[in-house]
Amino acid sequence: MKVTVKAYAKINLMIDILSTLPNGYHDLFMIMQSVGIYDRVTVSRTDSKDIEITCTKAGVPTDEKNIVHKAAMKFFADTGTENTGIAIHIEKNIPQAAGLAGGSADGAAALVALNELFGTGLSQKEMAQIGGKIGADVPFCIMGGTMAAQYTGTVLSFLPDLEINNIVIVKPKQDVSTGEAYAAFDSAERVRHLDTRGMLMAAATGDEKGVFDRVDNVFEQFIDVPDRVVIKSIMRKHGCECCCMSGSGPSVFGIFEKREDAERCLAELKKSYEEAYLCSSVSKGCEVE
Ligand code: ATP
Numbered sequence: 334m335k336v337t338v339k340a341y342a343k344i345n346l347m348i349d350i351l352s353t354l355p356n357g358y359h360d361l362f363m364i365m366q367s368v369g370i371y372d373r374v375t376v377s378r379t380d381s382k383d384i385e386i387t388c389t390k391a392g393v394p395t396d397e398k399n400i401v402h403k404a405a406m407k408f409f410a411d412t413g414t415e416n417t418g419i420a421i422h423i424e425k426n427i428p429q430a431a432g433l434a435g436g437s438a439d440g441a442a443a444l445v446a447l448n449e450l451f452g453t454g455l456s457q458k459e460m461a462q463i464g465g466k467i468g469a470d471v472p473f474c475i476m477g478g479t480m481a482a483q484y485t486g487t488v489l490s491f492l493p494d495l496e497i498n499n500i501v502i503v504k505p506k507q508d509v510s511t512g513e514a515y516a517a518f519d520s521a522e523r524v525r526h527l528d529t530r531g532m533l534m535a536a537a538t539g540d541e542k543g544v545f546d547r548v549d550n551v552f553e554q555f556i557d558v559p560d561r562v563v564i565k566s567i568m569r570k571h572g573c574e575c576c577c578m579s580g581s582g583p584s585v586f587g588i589f590e591k592r593e594d595a596e597r598c599l600a601e602l603k604k605s606y607e608e609a610y611l612c613s614s615v616s617k618g619c620e621v622e
Contacts, residue, residue, distance in 0.1 A: 338375075339620040340441060361486055367618050369614070442619045564576075
């Protein structure tokens with residue numbers, strides 16, 4: 334018996350860092366949006382008493398460093414279920430280390446699949462609570478849609494789901510270390526904080542234009558991604574309504590009103606960037622196939 338779950342990527346329509354917490358973590362304000370780029374996580378039972386991991390993409394760890402391994406260990410510990418043996422296969426489509434929560438989405442999908450496979454009957458909220466012990470973005474990846482995420486990202490509030498049809502996402506080659514991104518915030522002399530209240534009001538009332546007008550990412554003030562400037566100028570040339578970096582980068586997304594503009598923008602970006610996509614928002618984080 335096996336269960337396959339789609340694990341959707343996310344973009345941050347807003348991310349601001351409100352403060353550094355005494356434990357070194359950061360107090361965040363984020364508006365999260367699930368998007369239609371997804372990995373497929375298949376969990377099947379074996380009789381090995383082990384957790385075996387395989388992935389279609391070289392470079393993704395297949396040992397205990399993989400977030401799906403952590404998810405499985407936490408699942409068995411927190412539900413008191415005996416691990417008689419499982420195999421987890423990840424079909425990787427979400428760009429890695431991109432600010433799109435690819436790993437967190439896989440962790441969330443593994444929890445959802447295990448809950449199905451072992452008939453543990455956990456609610457979404459219970460899975461999200463286990464997910465929070467694995468990674469700050471995992472609870473959102475279980476819930477999905479459009480949500481406000483606060484504190485380290487684990488405190489979630491429901492928002493009306495935005496329906497955004499034409500989202501272009503590009504992952505430039507440049508790597509950004511999330512740790513270095515937060516360190517850059519910590520040592521910054523000045524931070525221009527974002528209109529978080531206005532964003533929350535716009536999102537809460539389903540005011541799409543109000544949301545698009547406020548799309549912003551505080552990390553853009555500290556992280557230098559030369560390609561970001563180039564990508565944004567291409568997106569603006571093709572008439573995007575807004576464009577922004579996602580998470581701590583380096584991925585950049587642009588939202589377009591017209592499909593033709595998004596398609597033209599994608600075609601131009603594809604000439605220079607291997608990892609460029611056109612997708613829509615989705616109203617869930619995980620989906621059992
Ligand atoms: P976030 O937006 O949450 O910061 P990200 O998109 O920037 O995440 P991930 O794709 O989650 O980054 O990967 C970050 C690192 O985590 C990778 O370099 C990889 O070594 C490790 N990793 C562990 N499990 C996975 C997984 N299932 N898929 C991808 N990377 C994983």
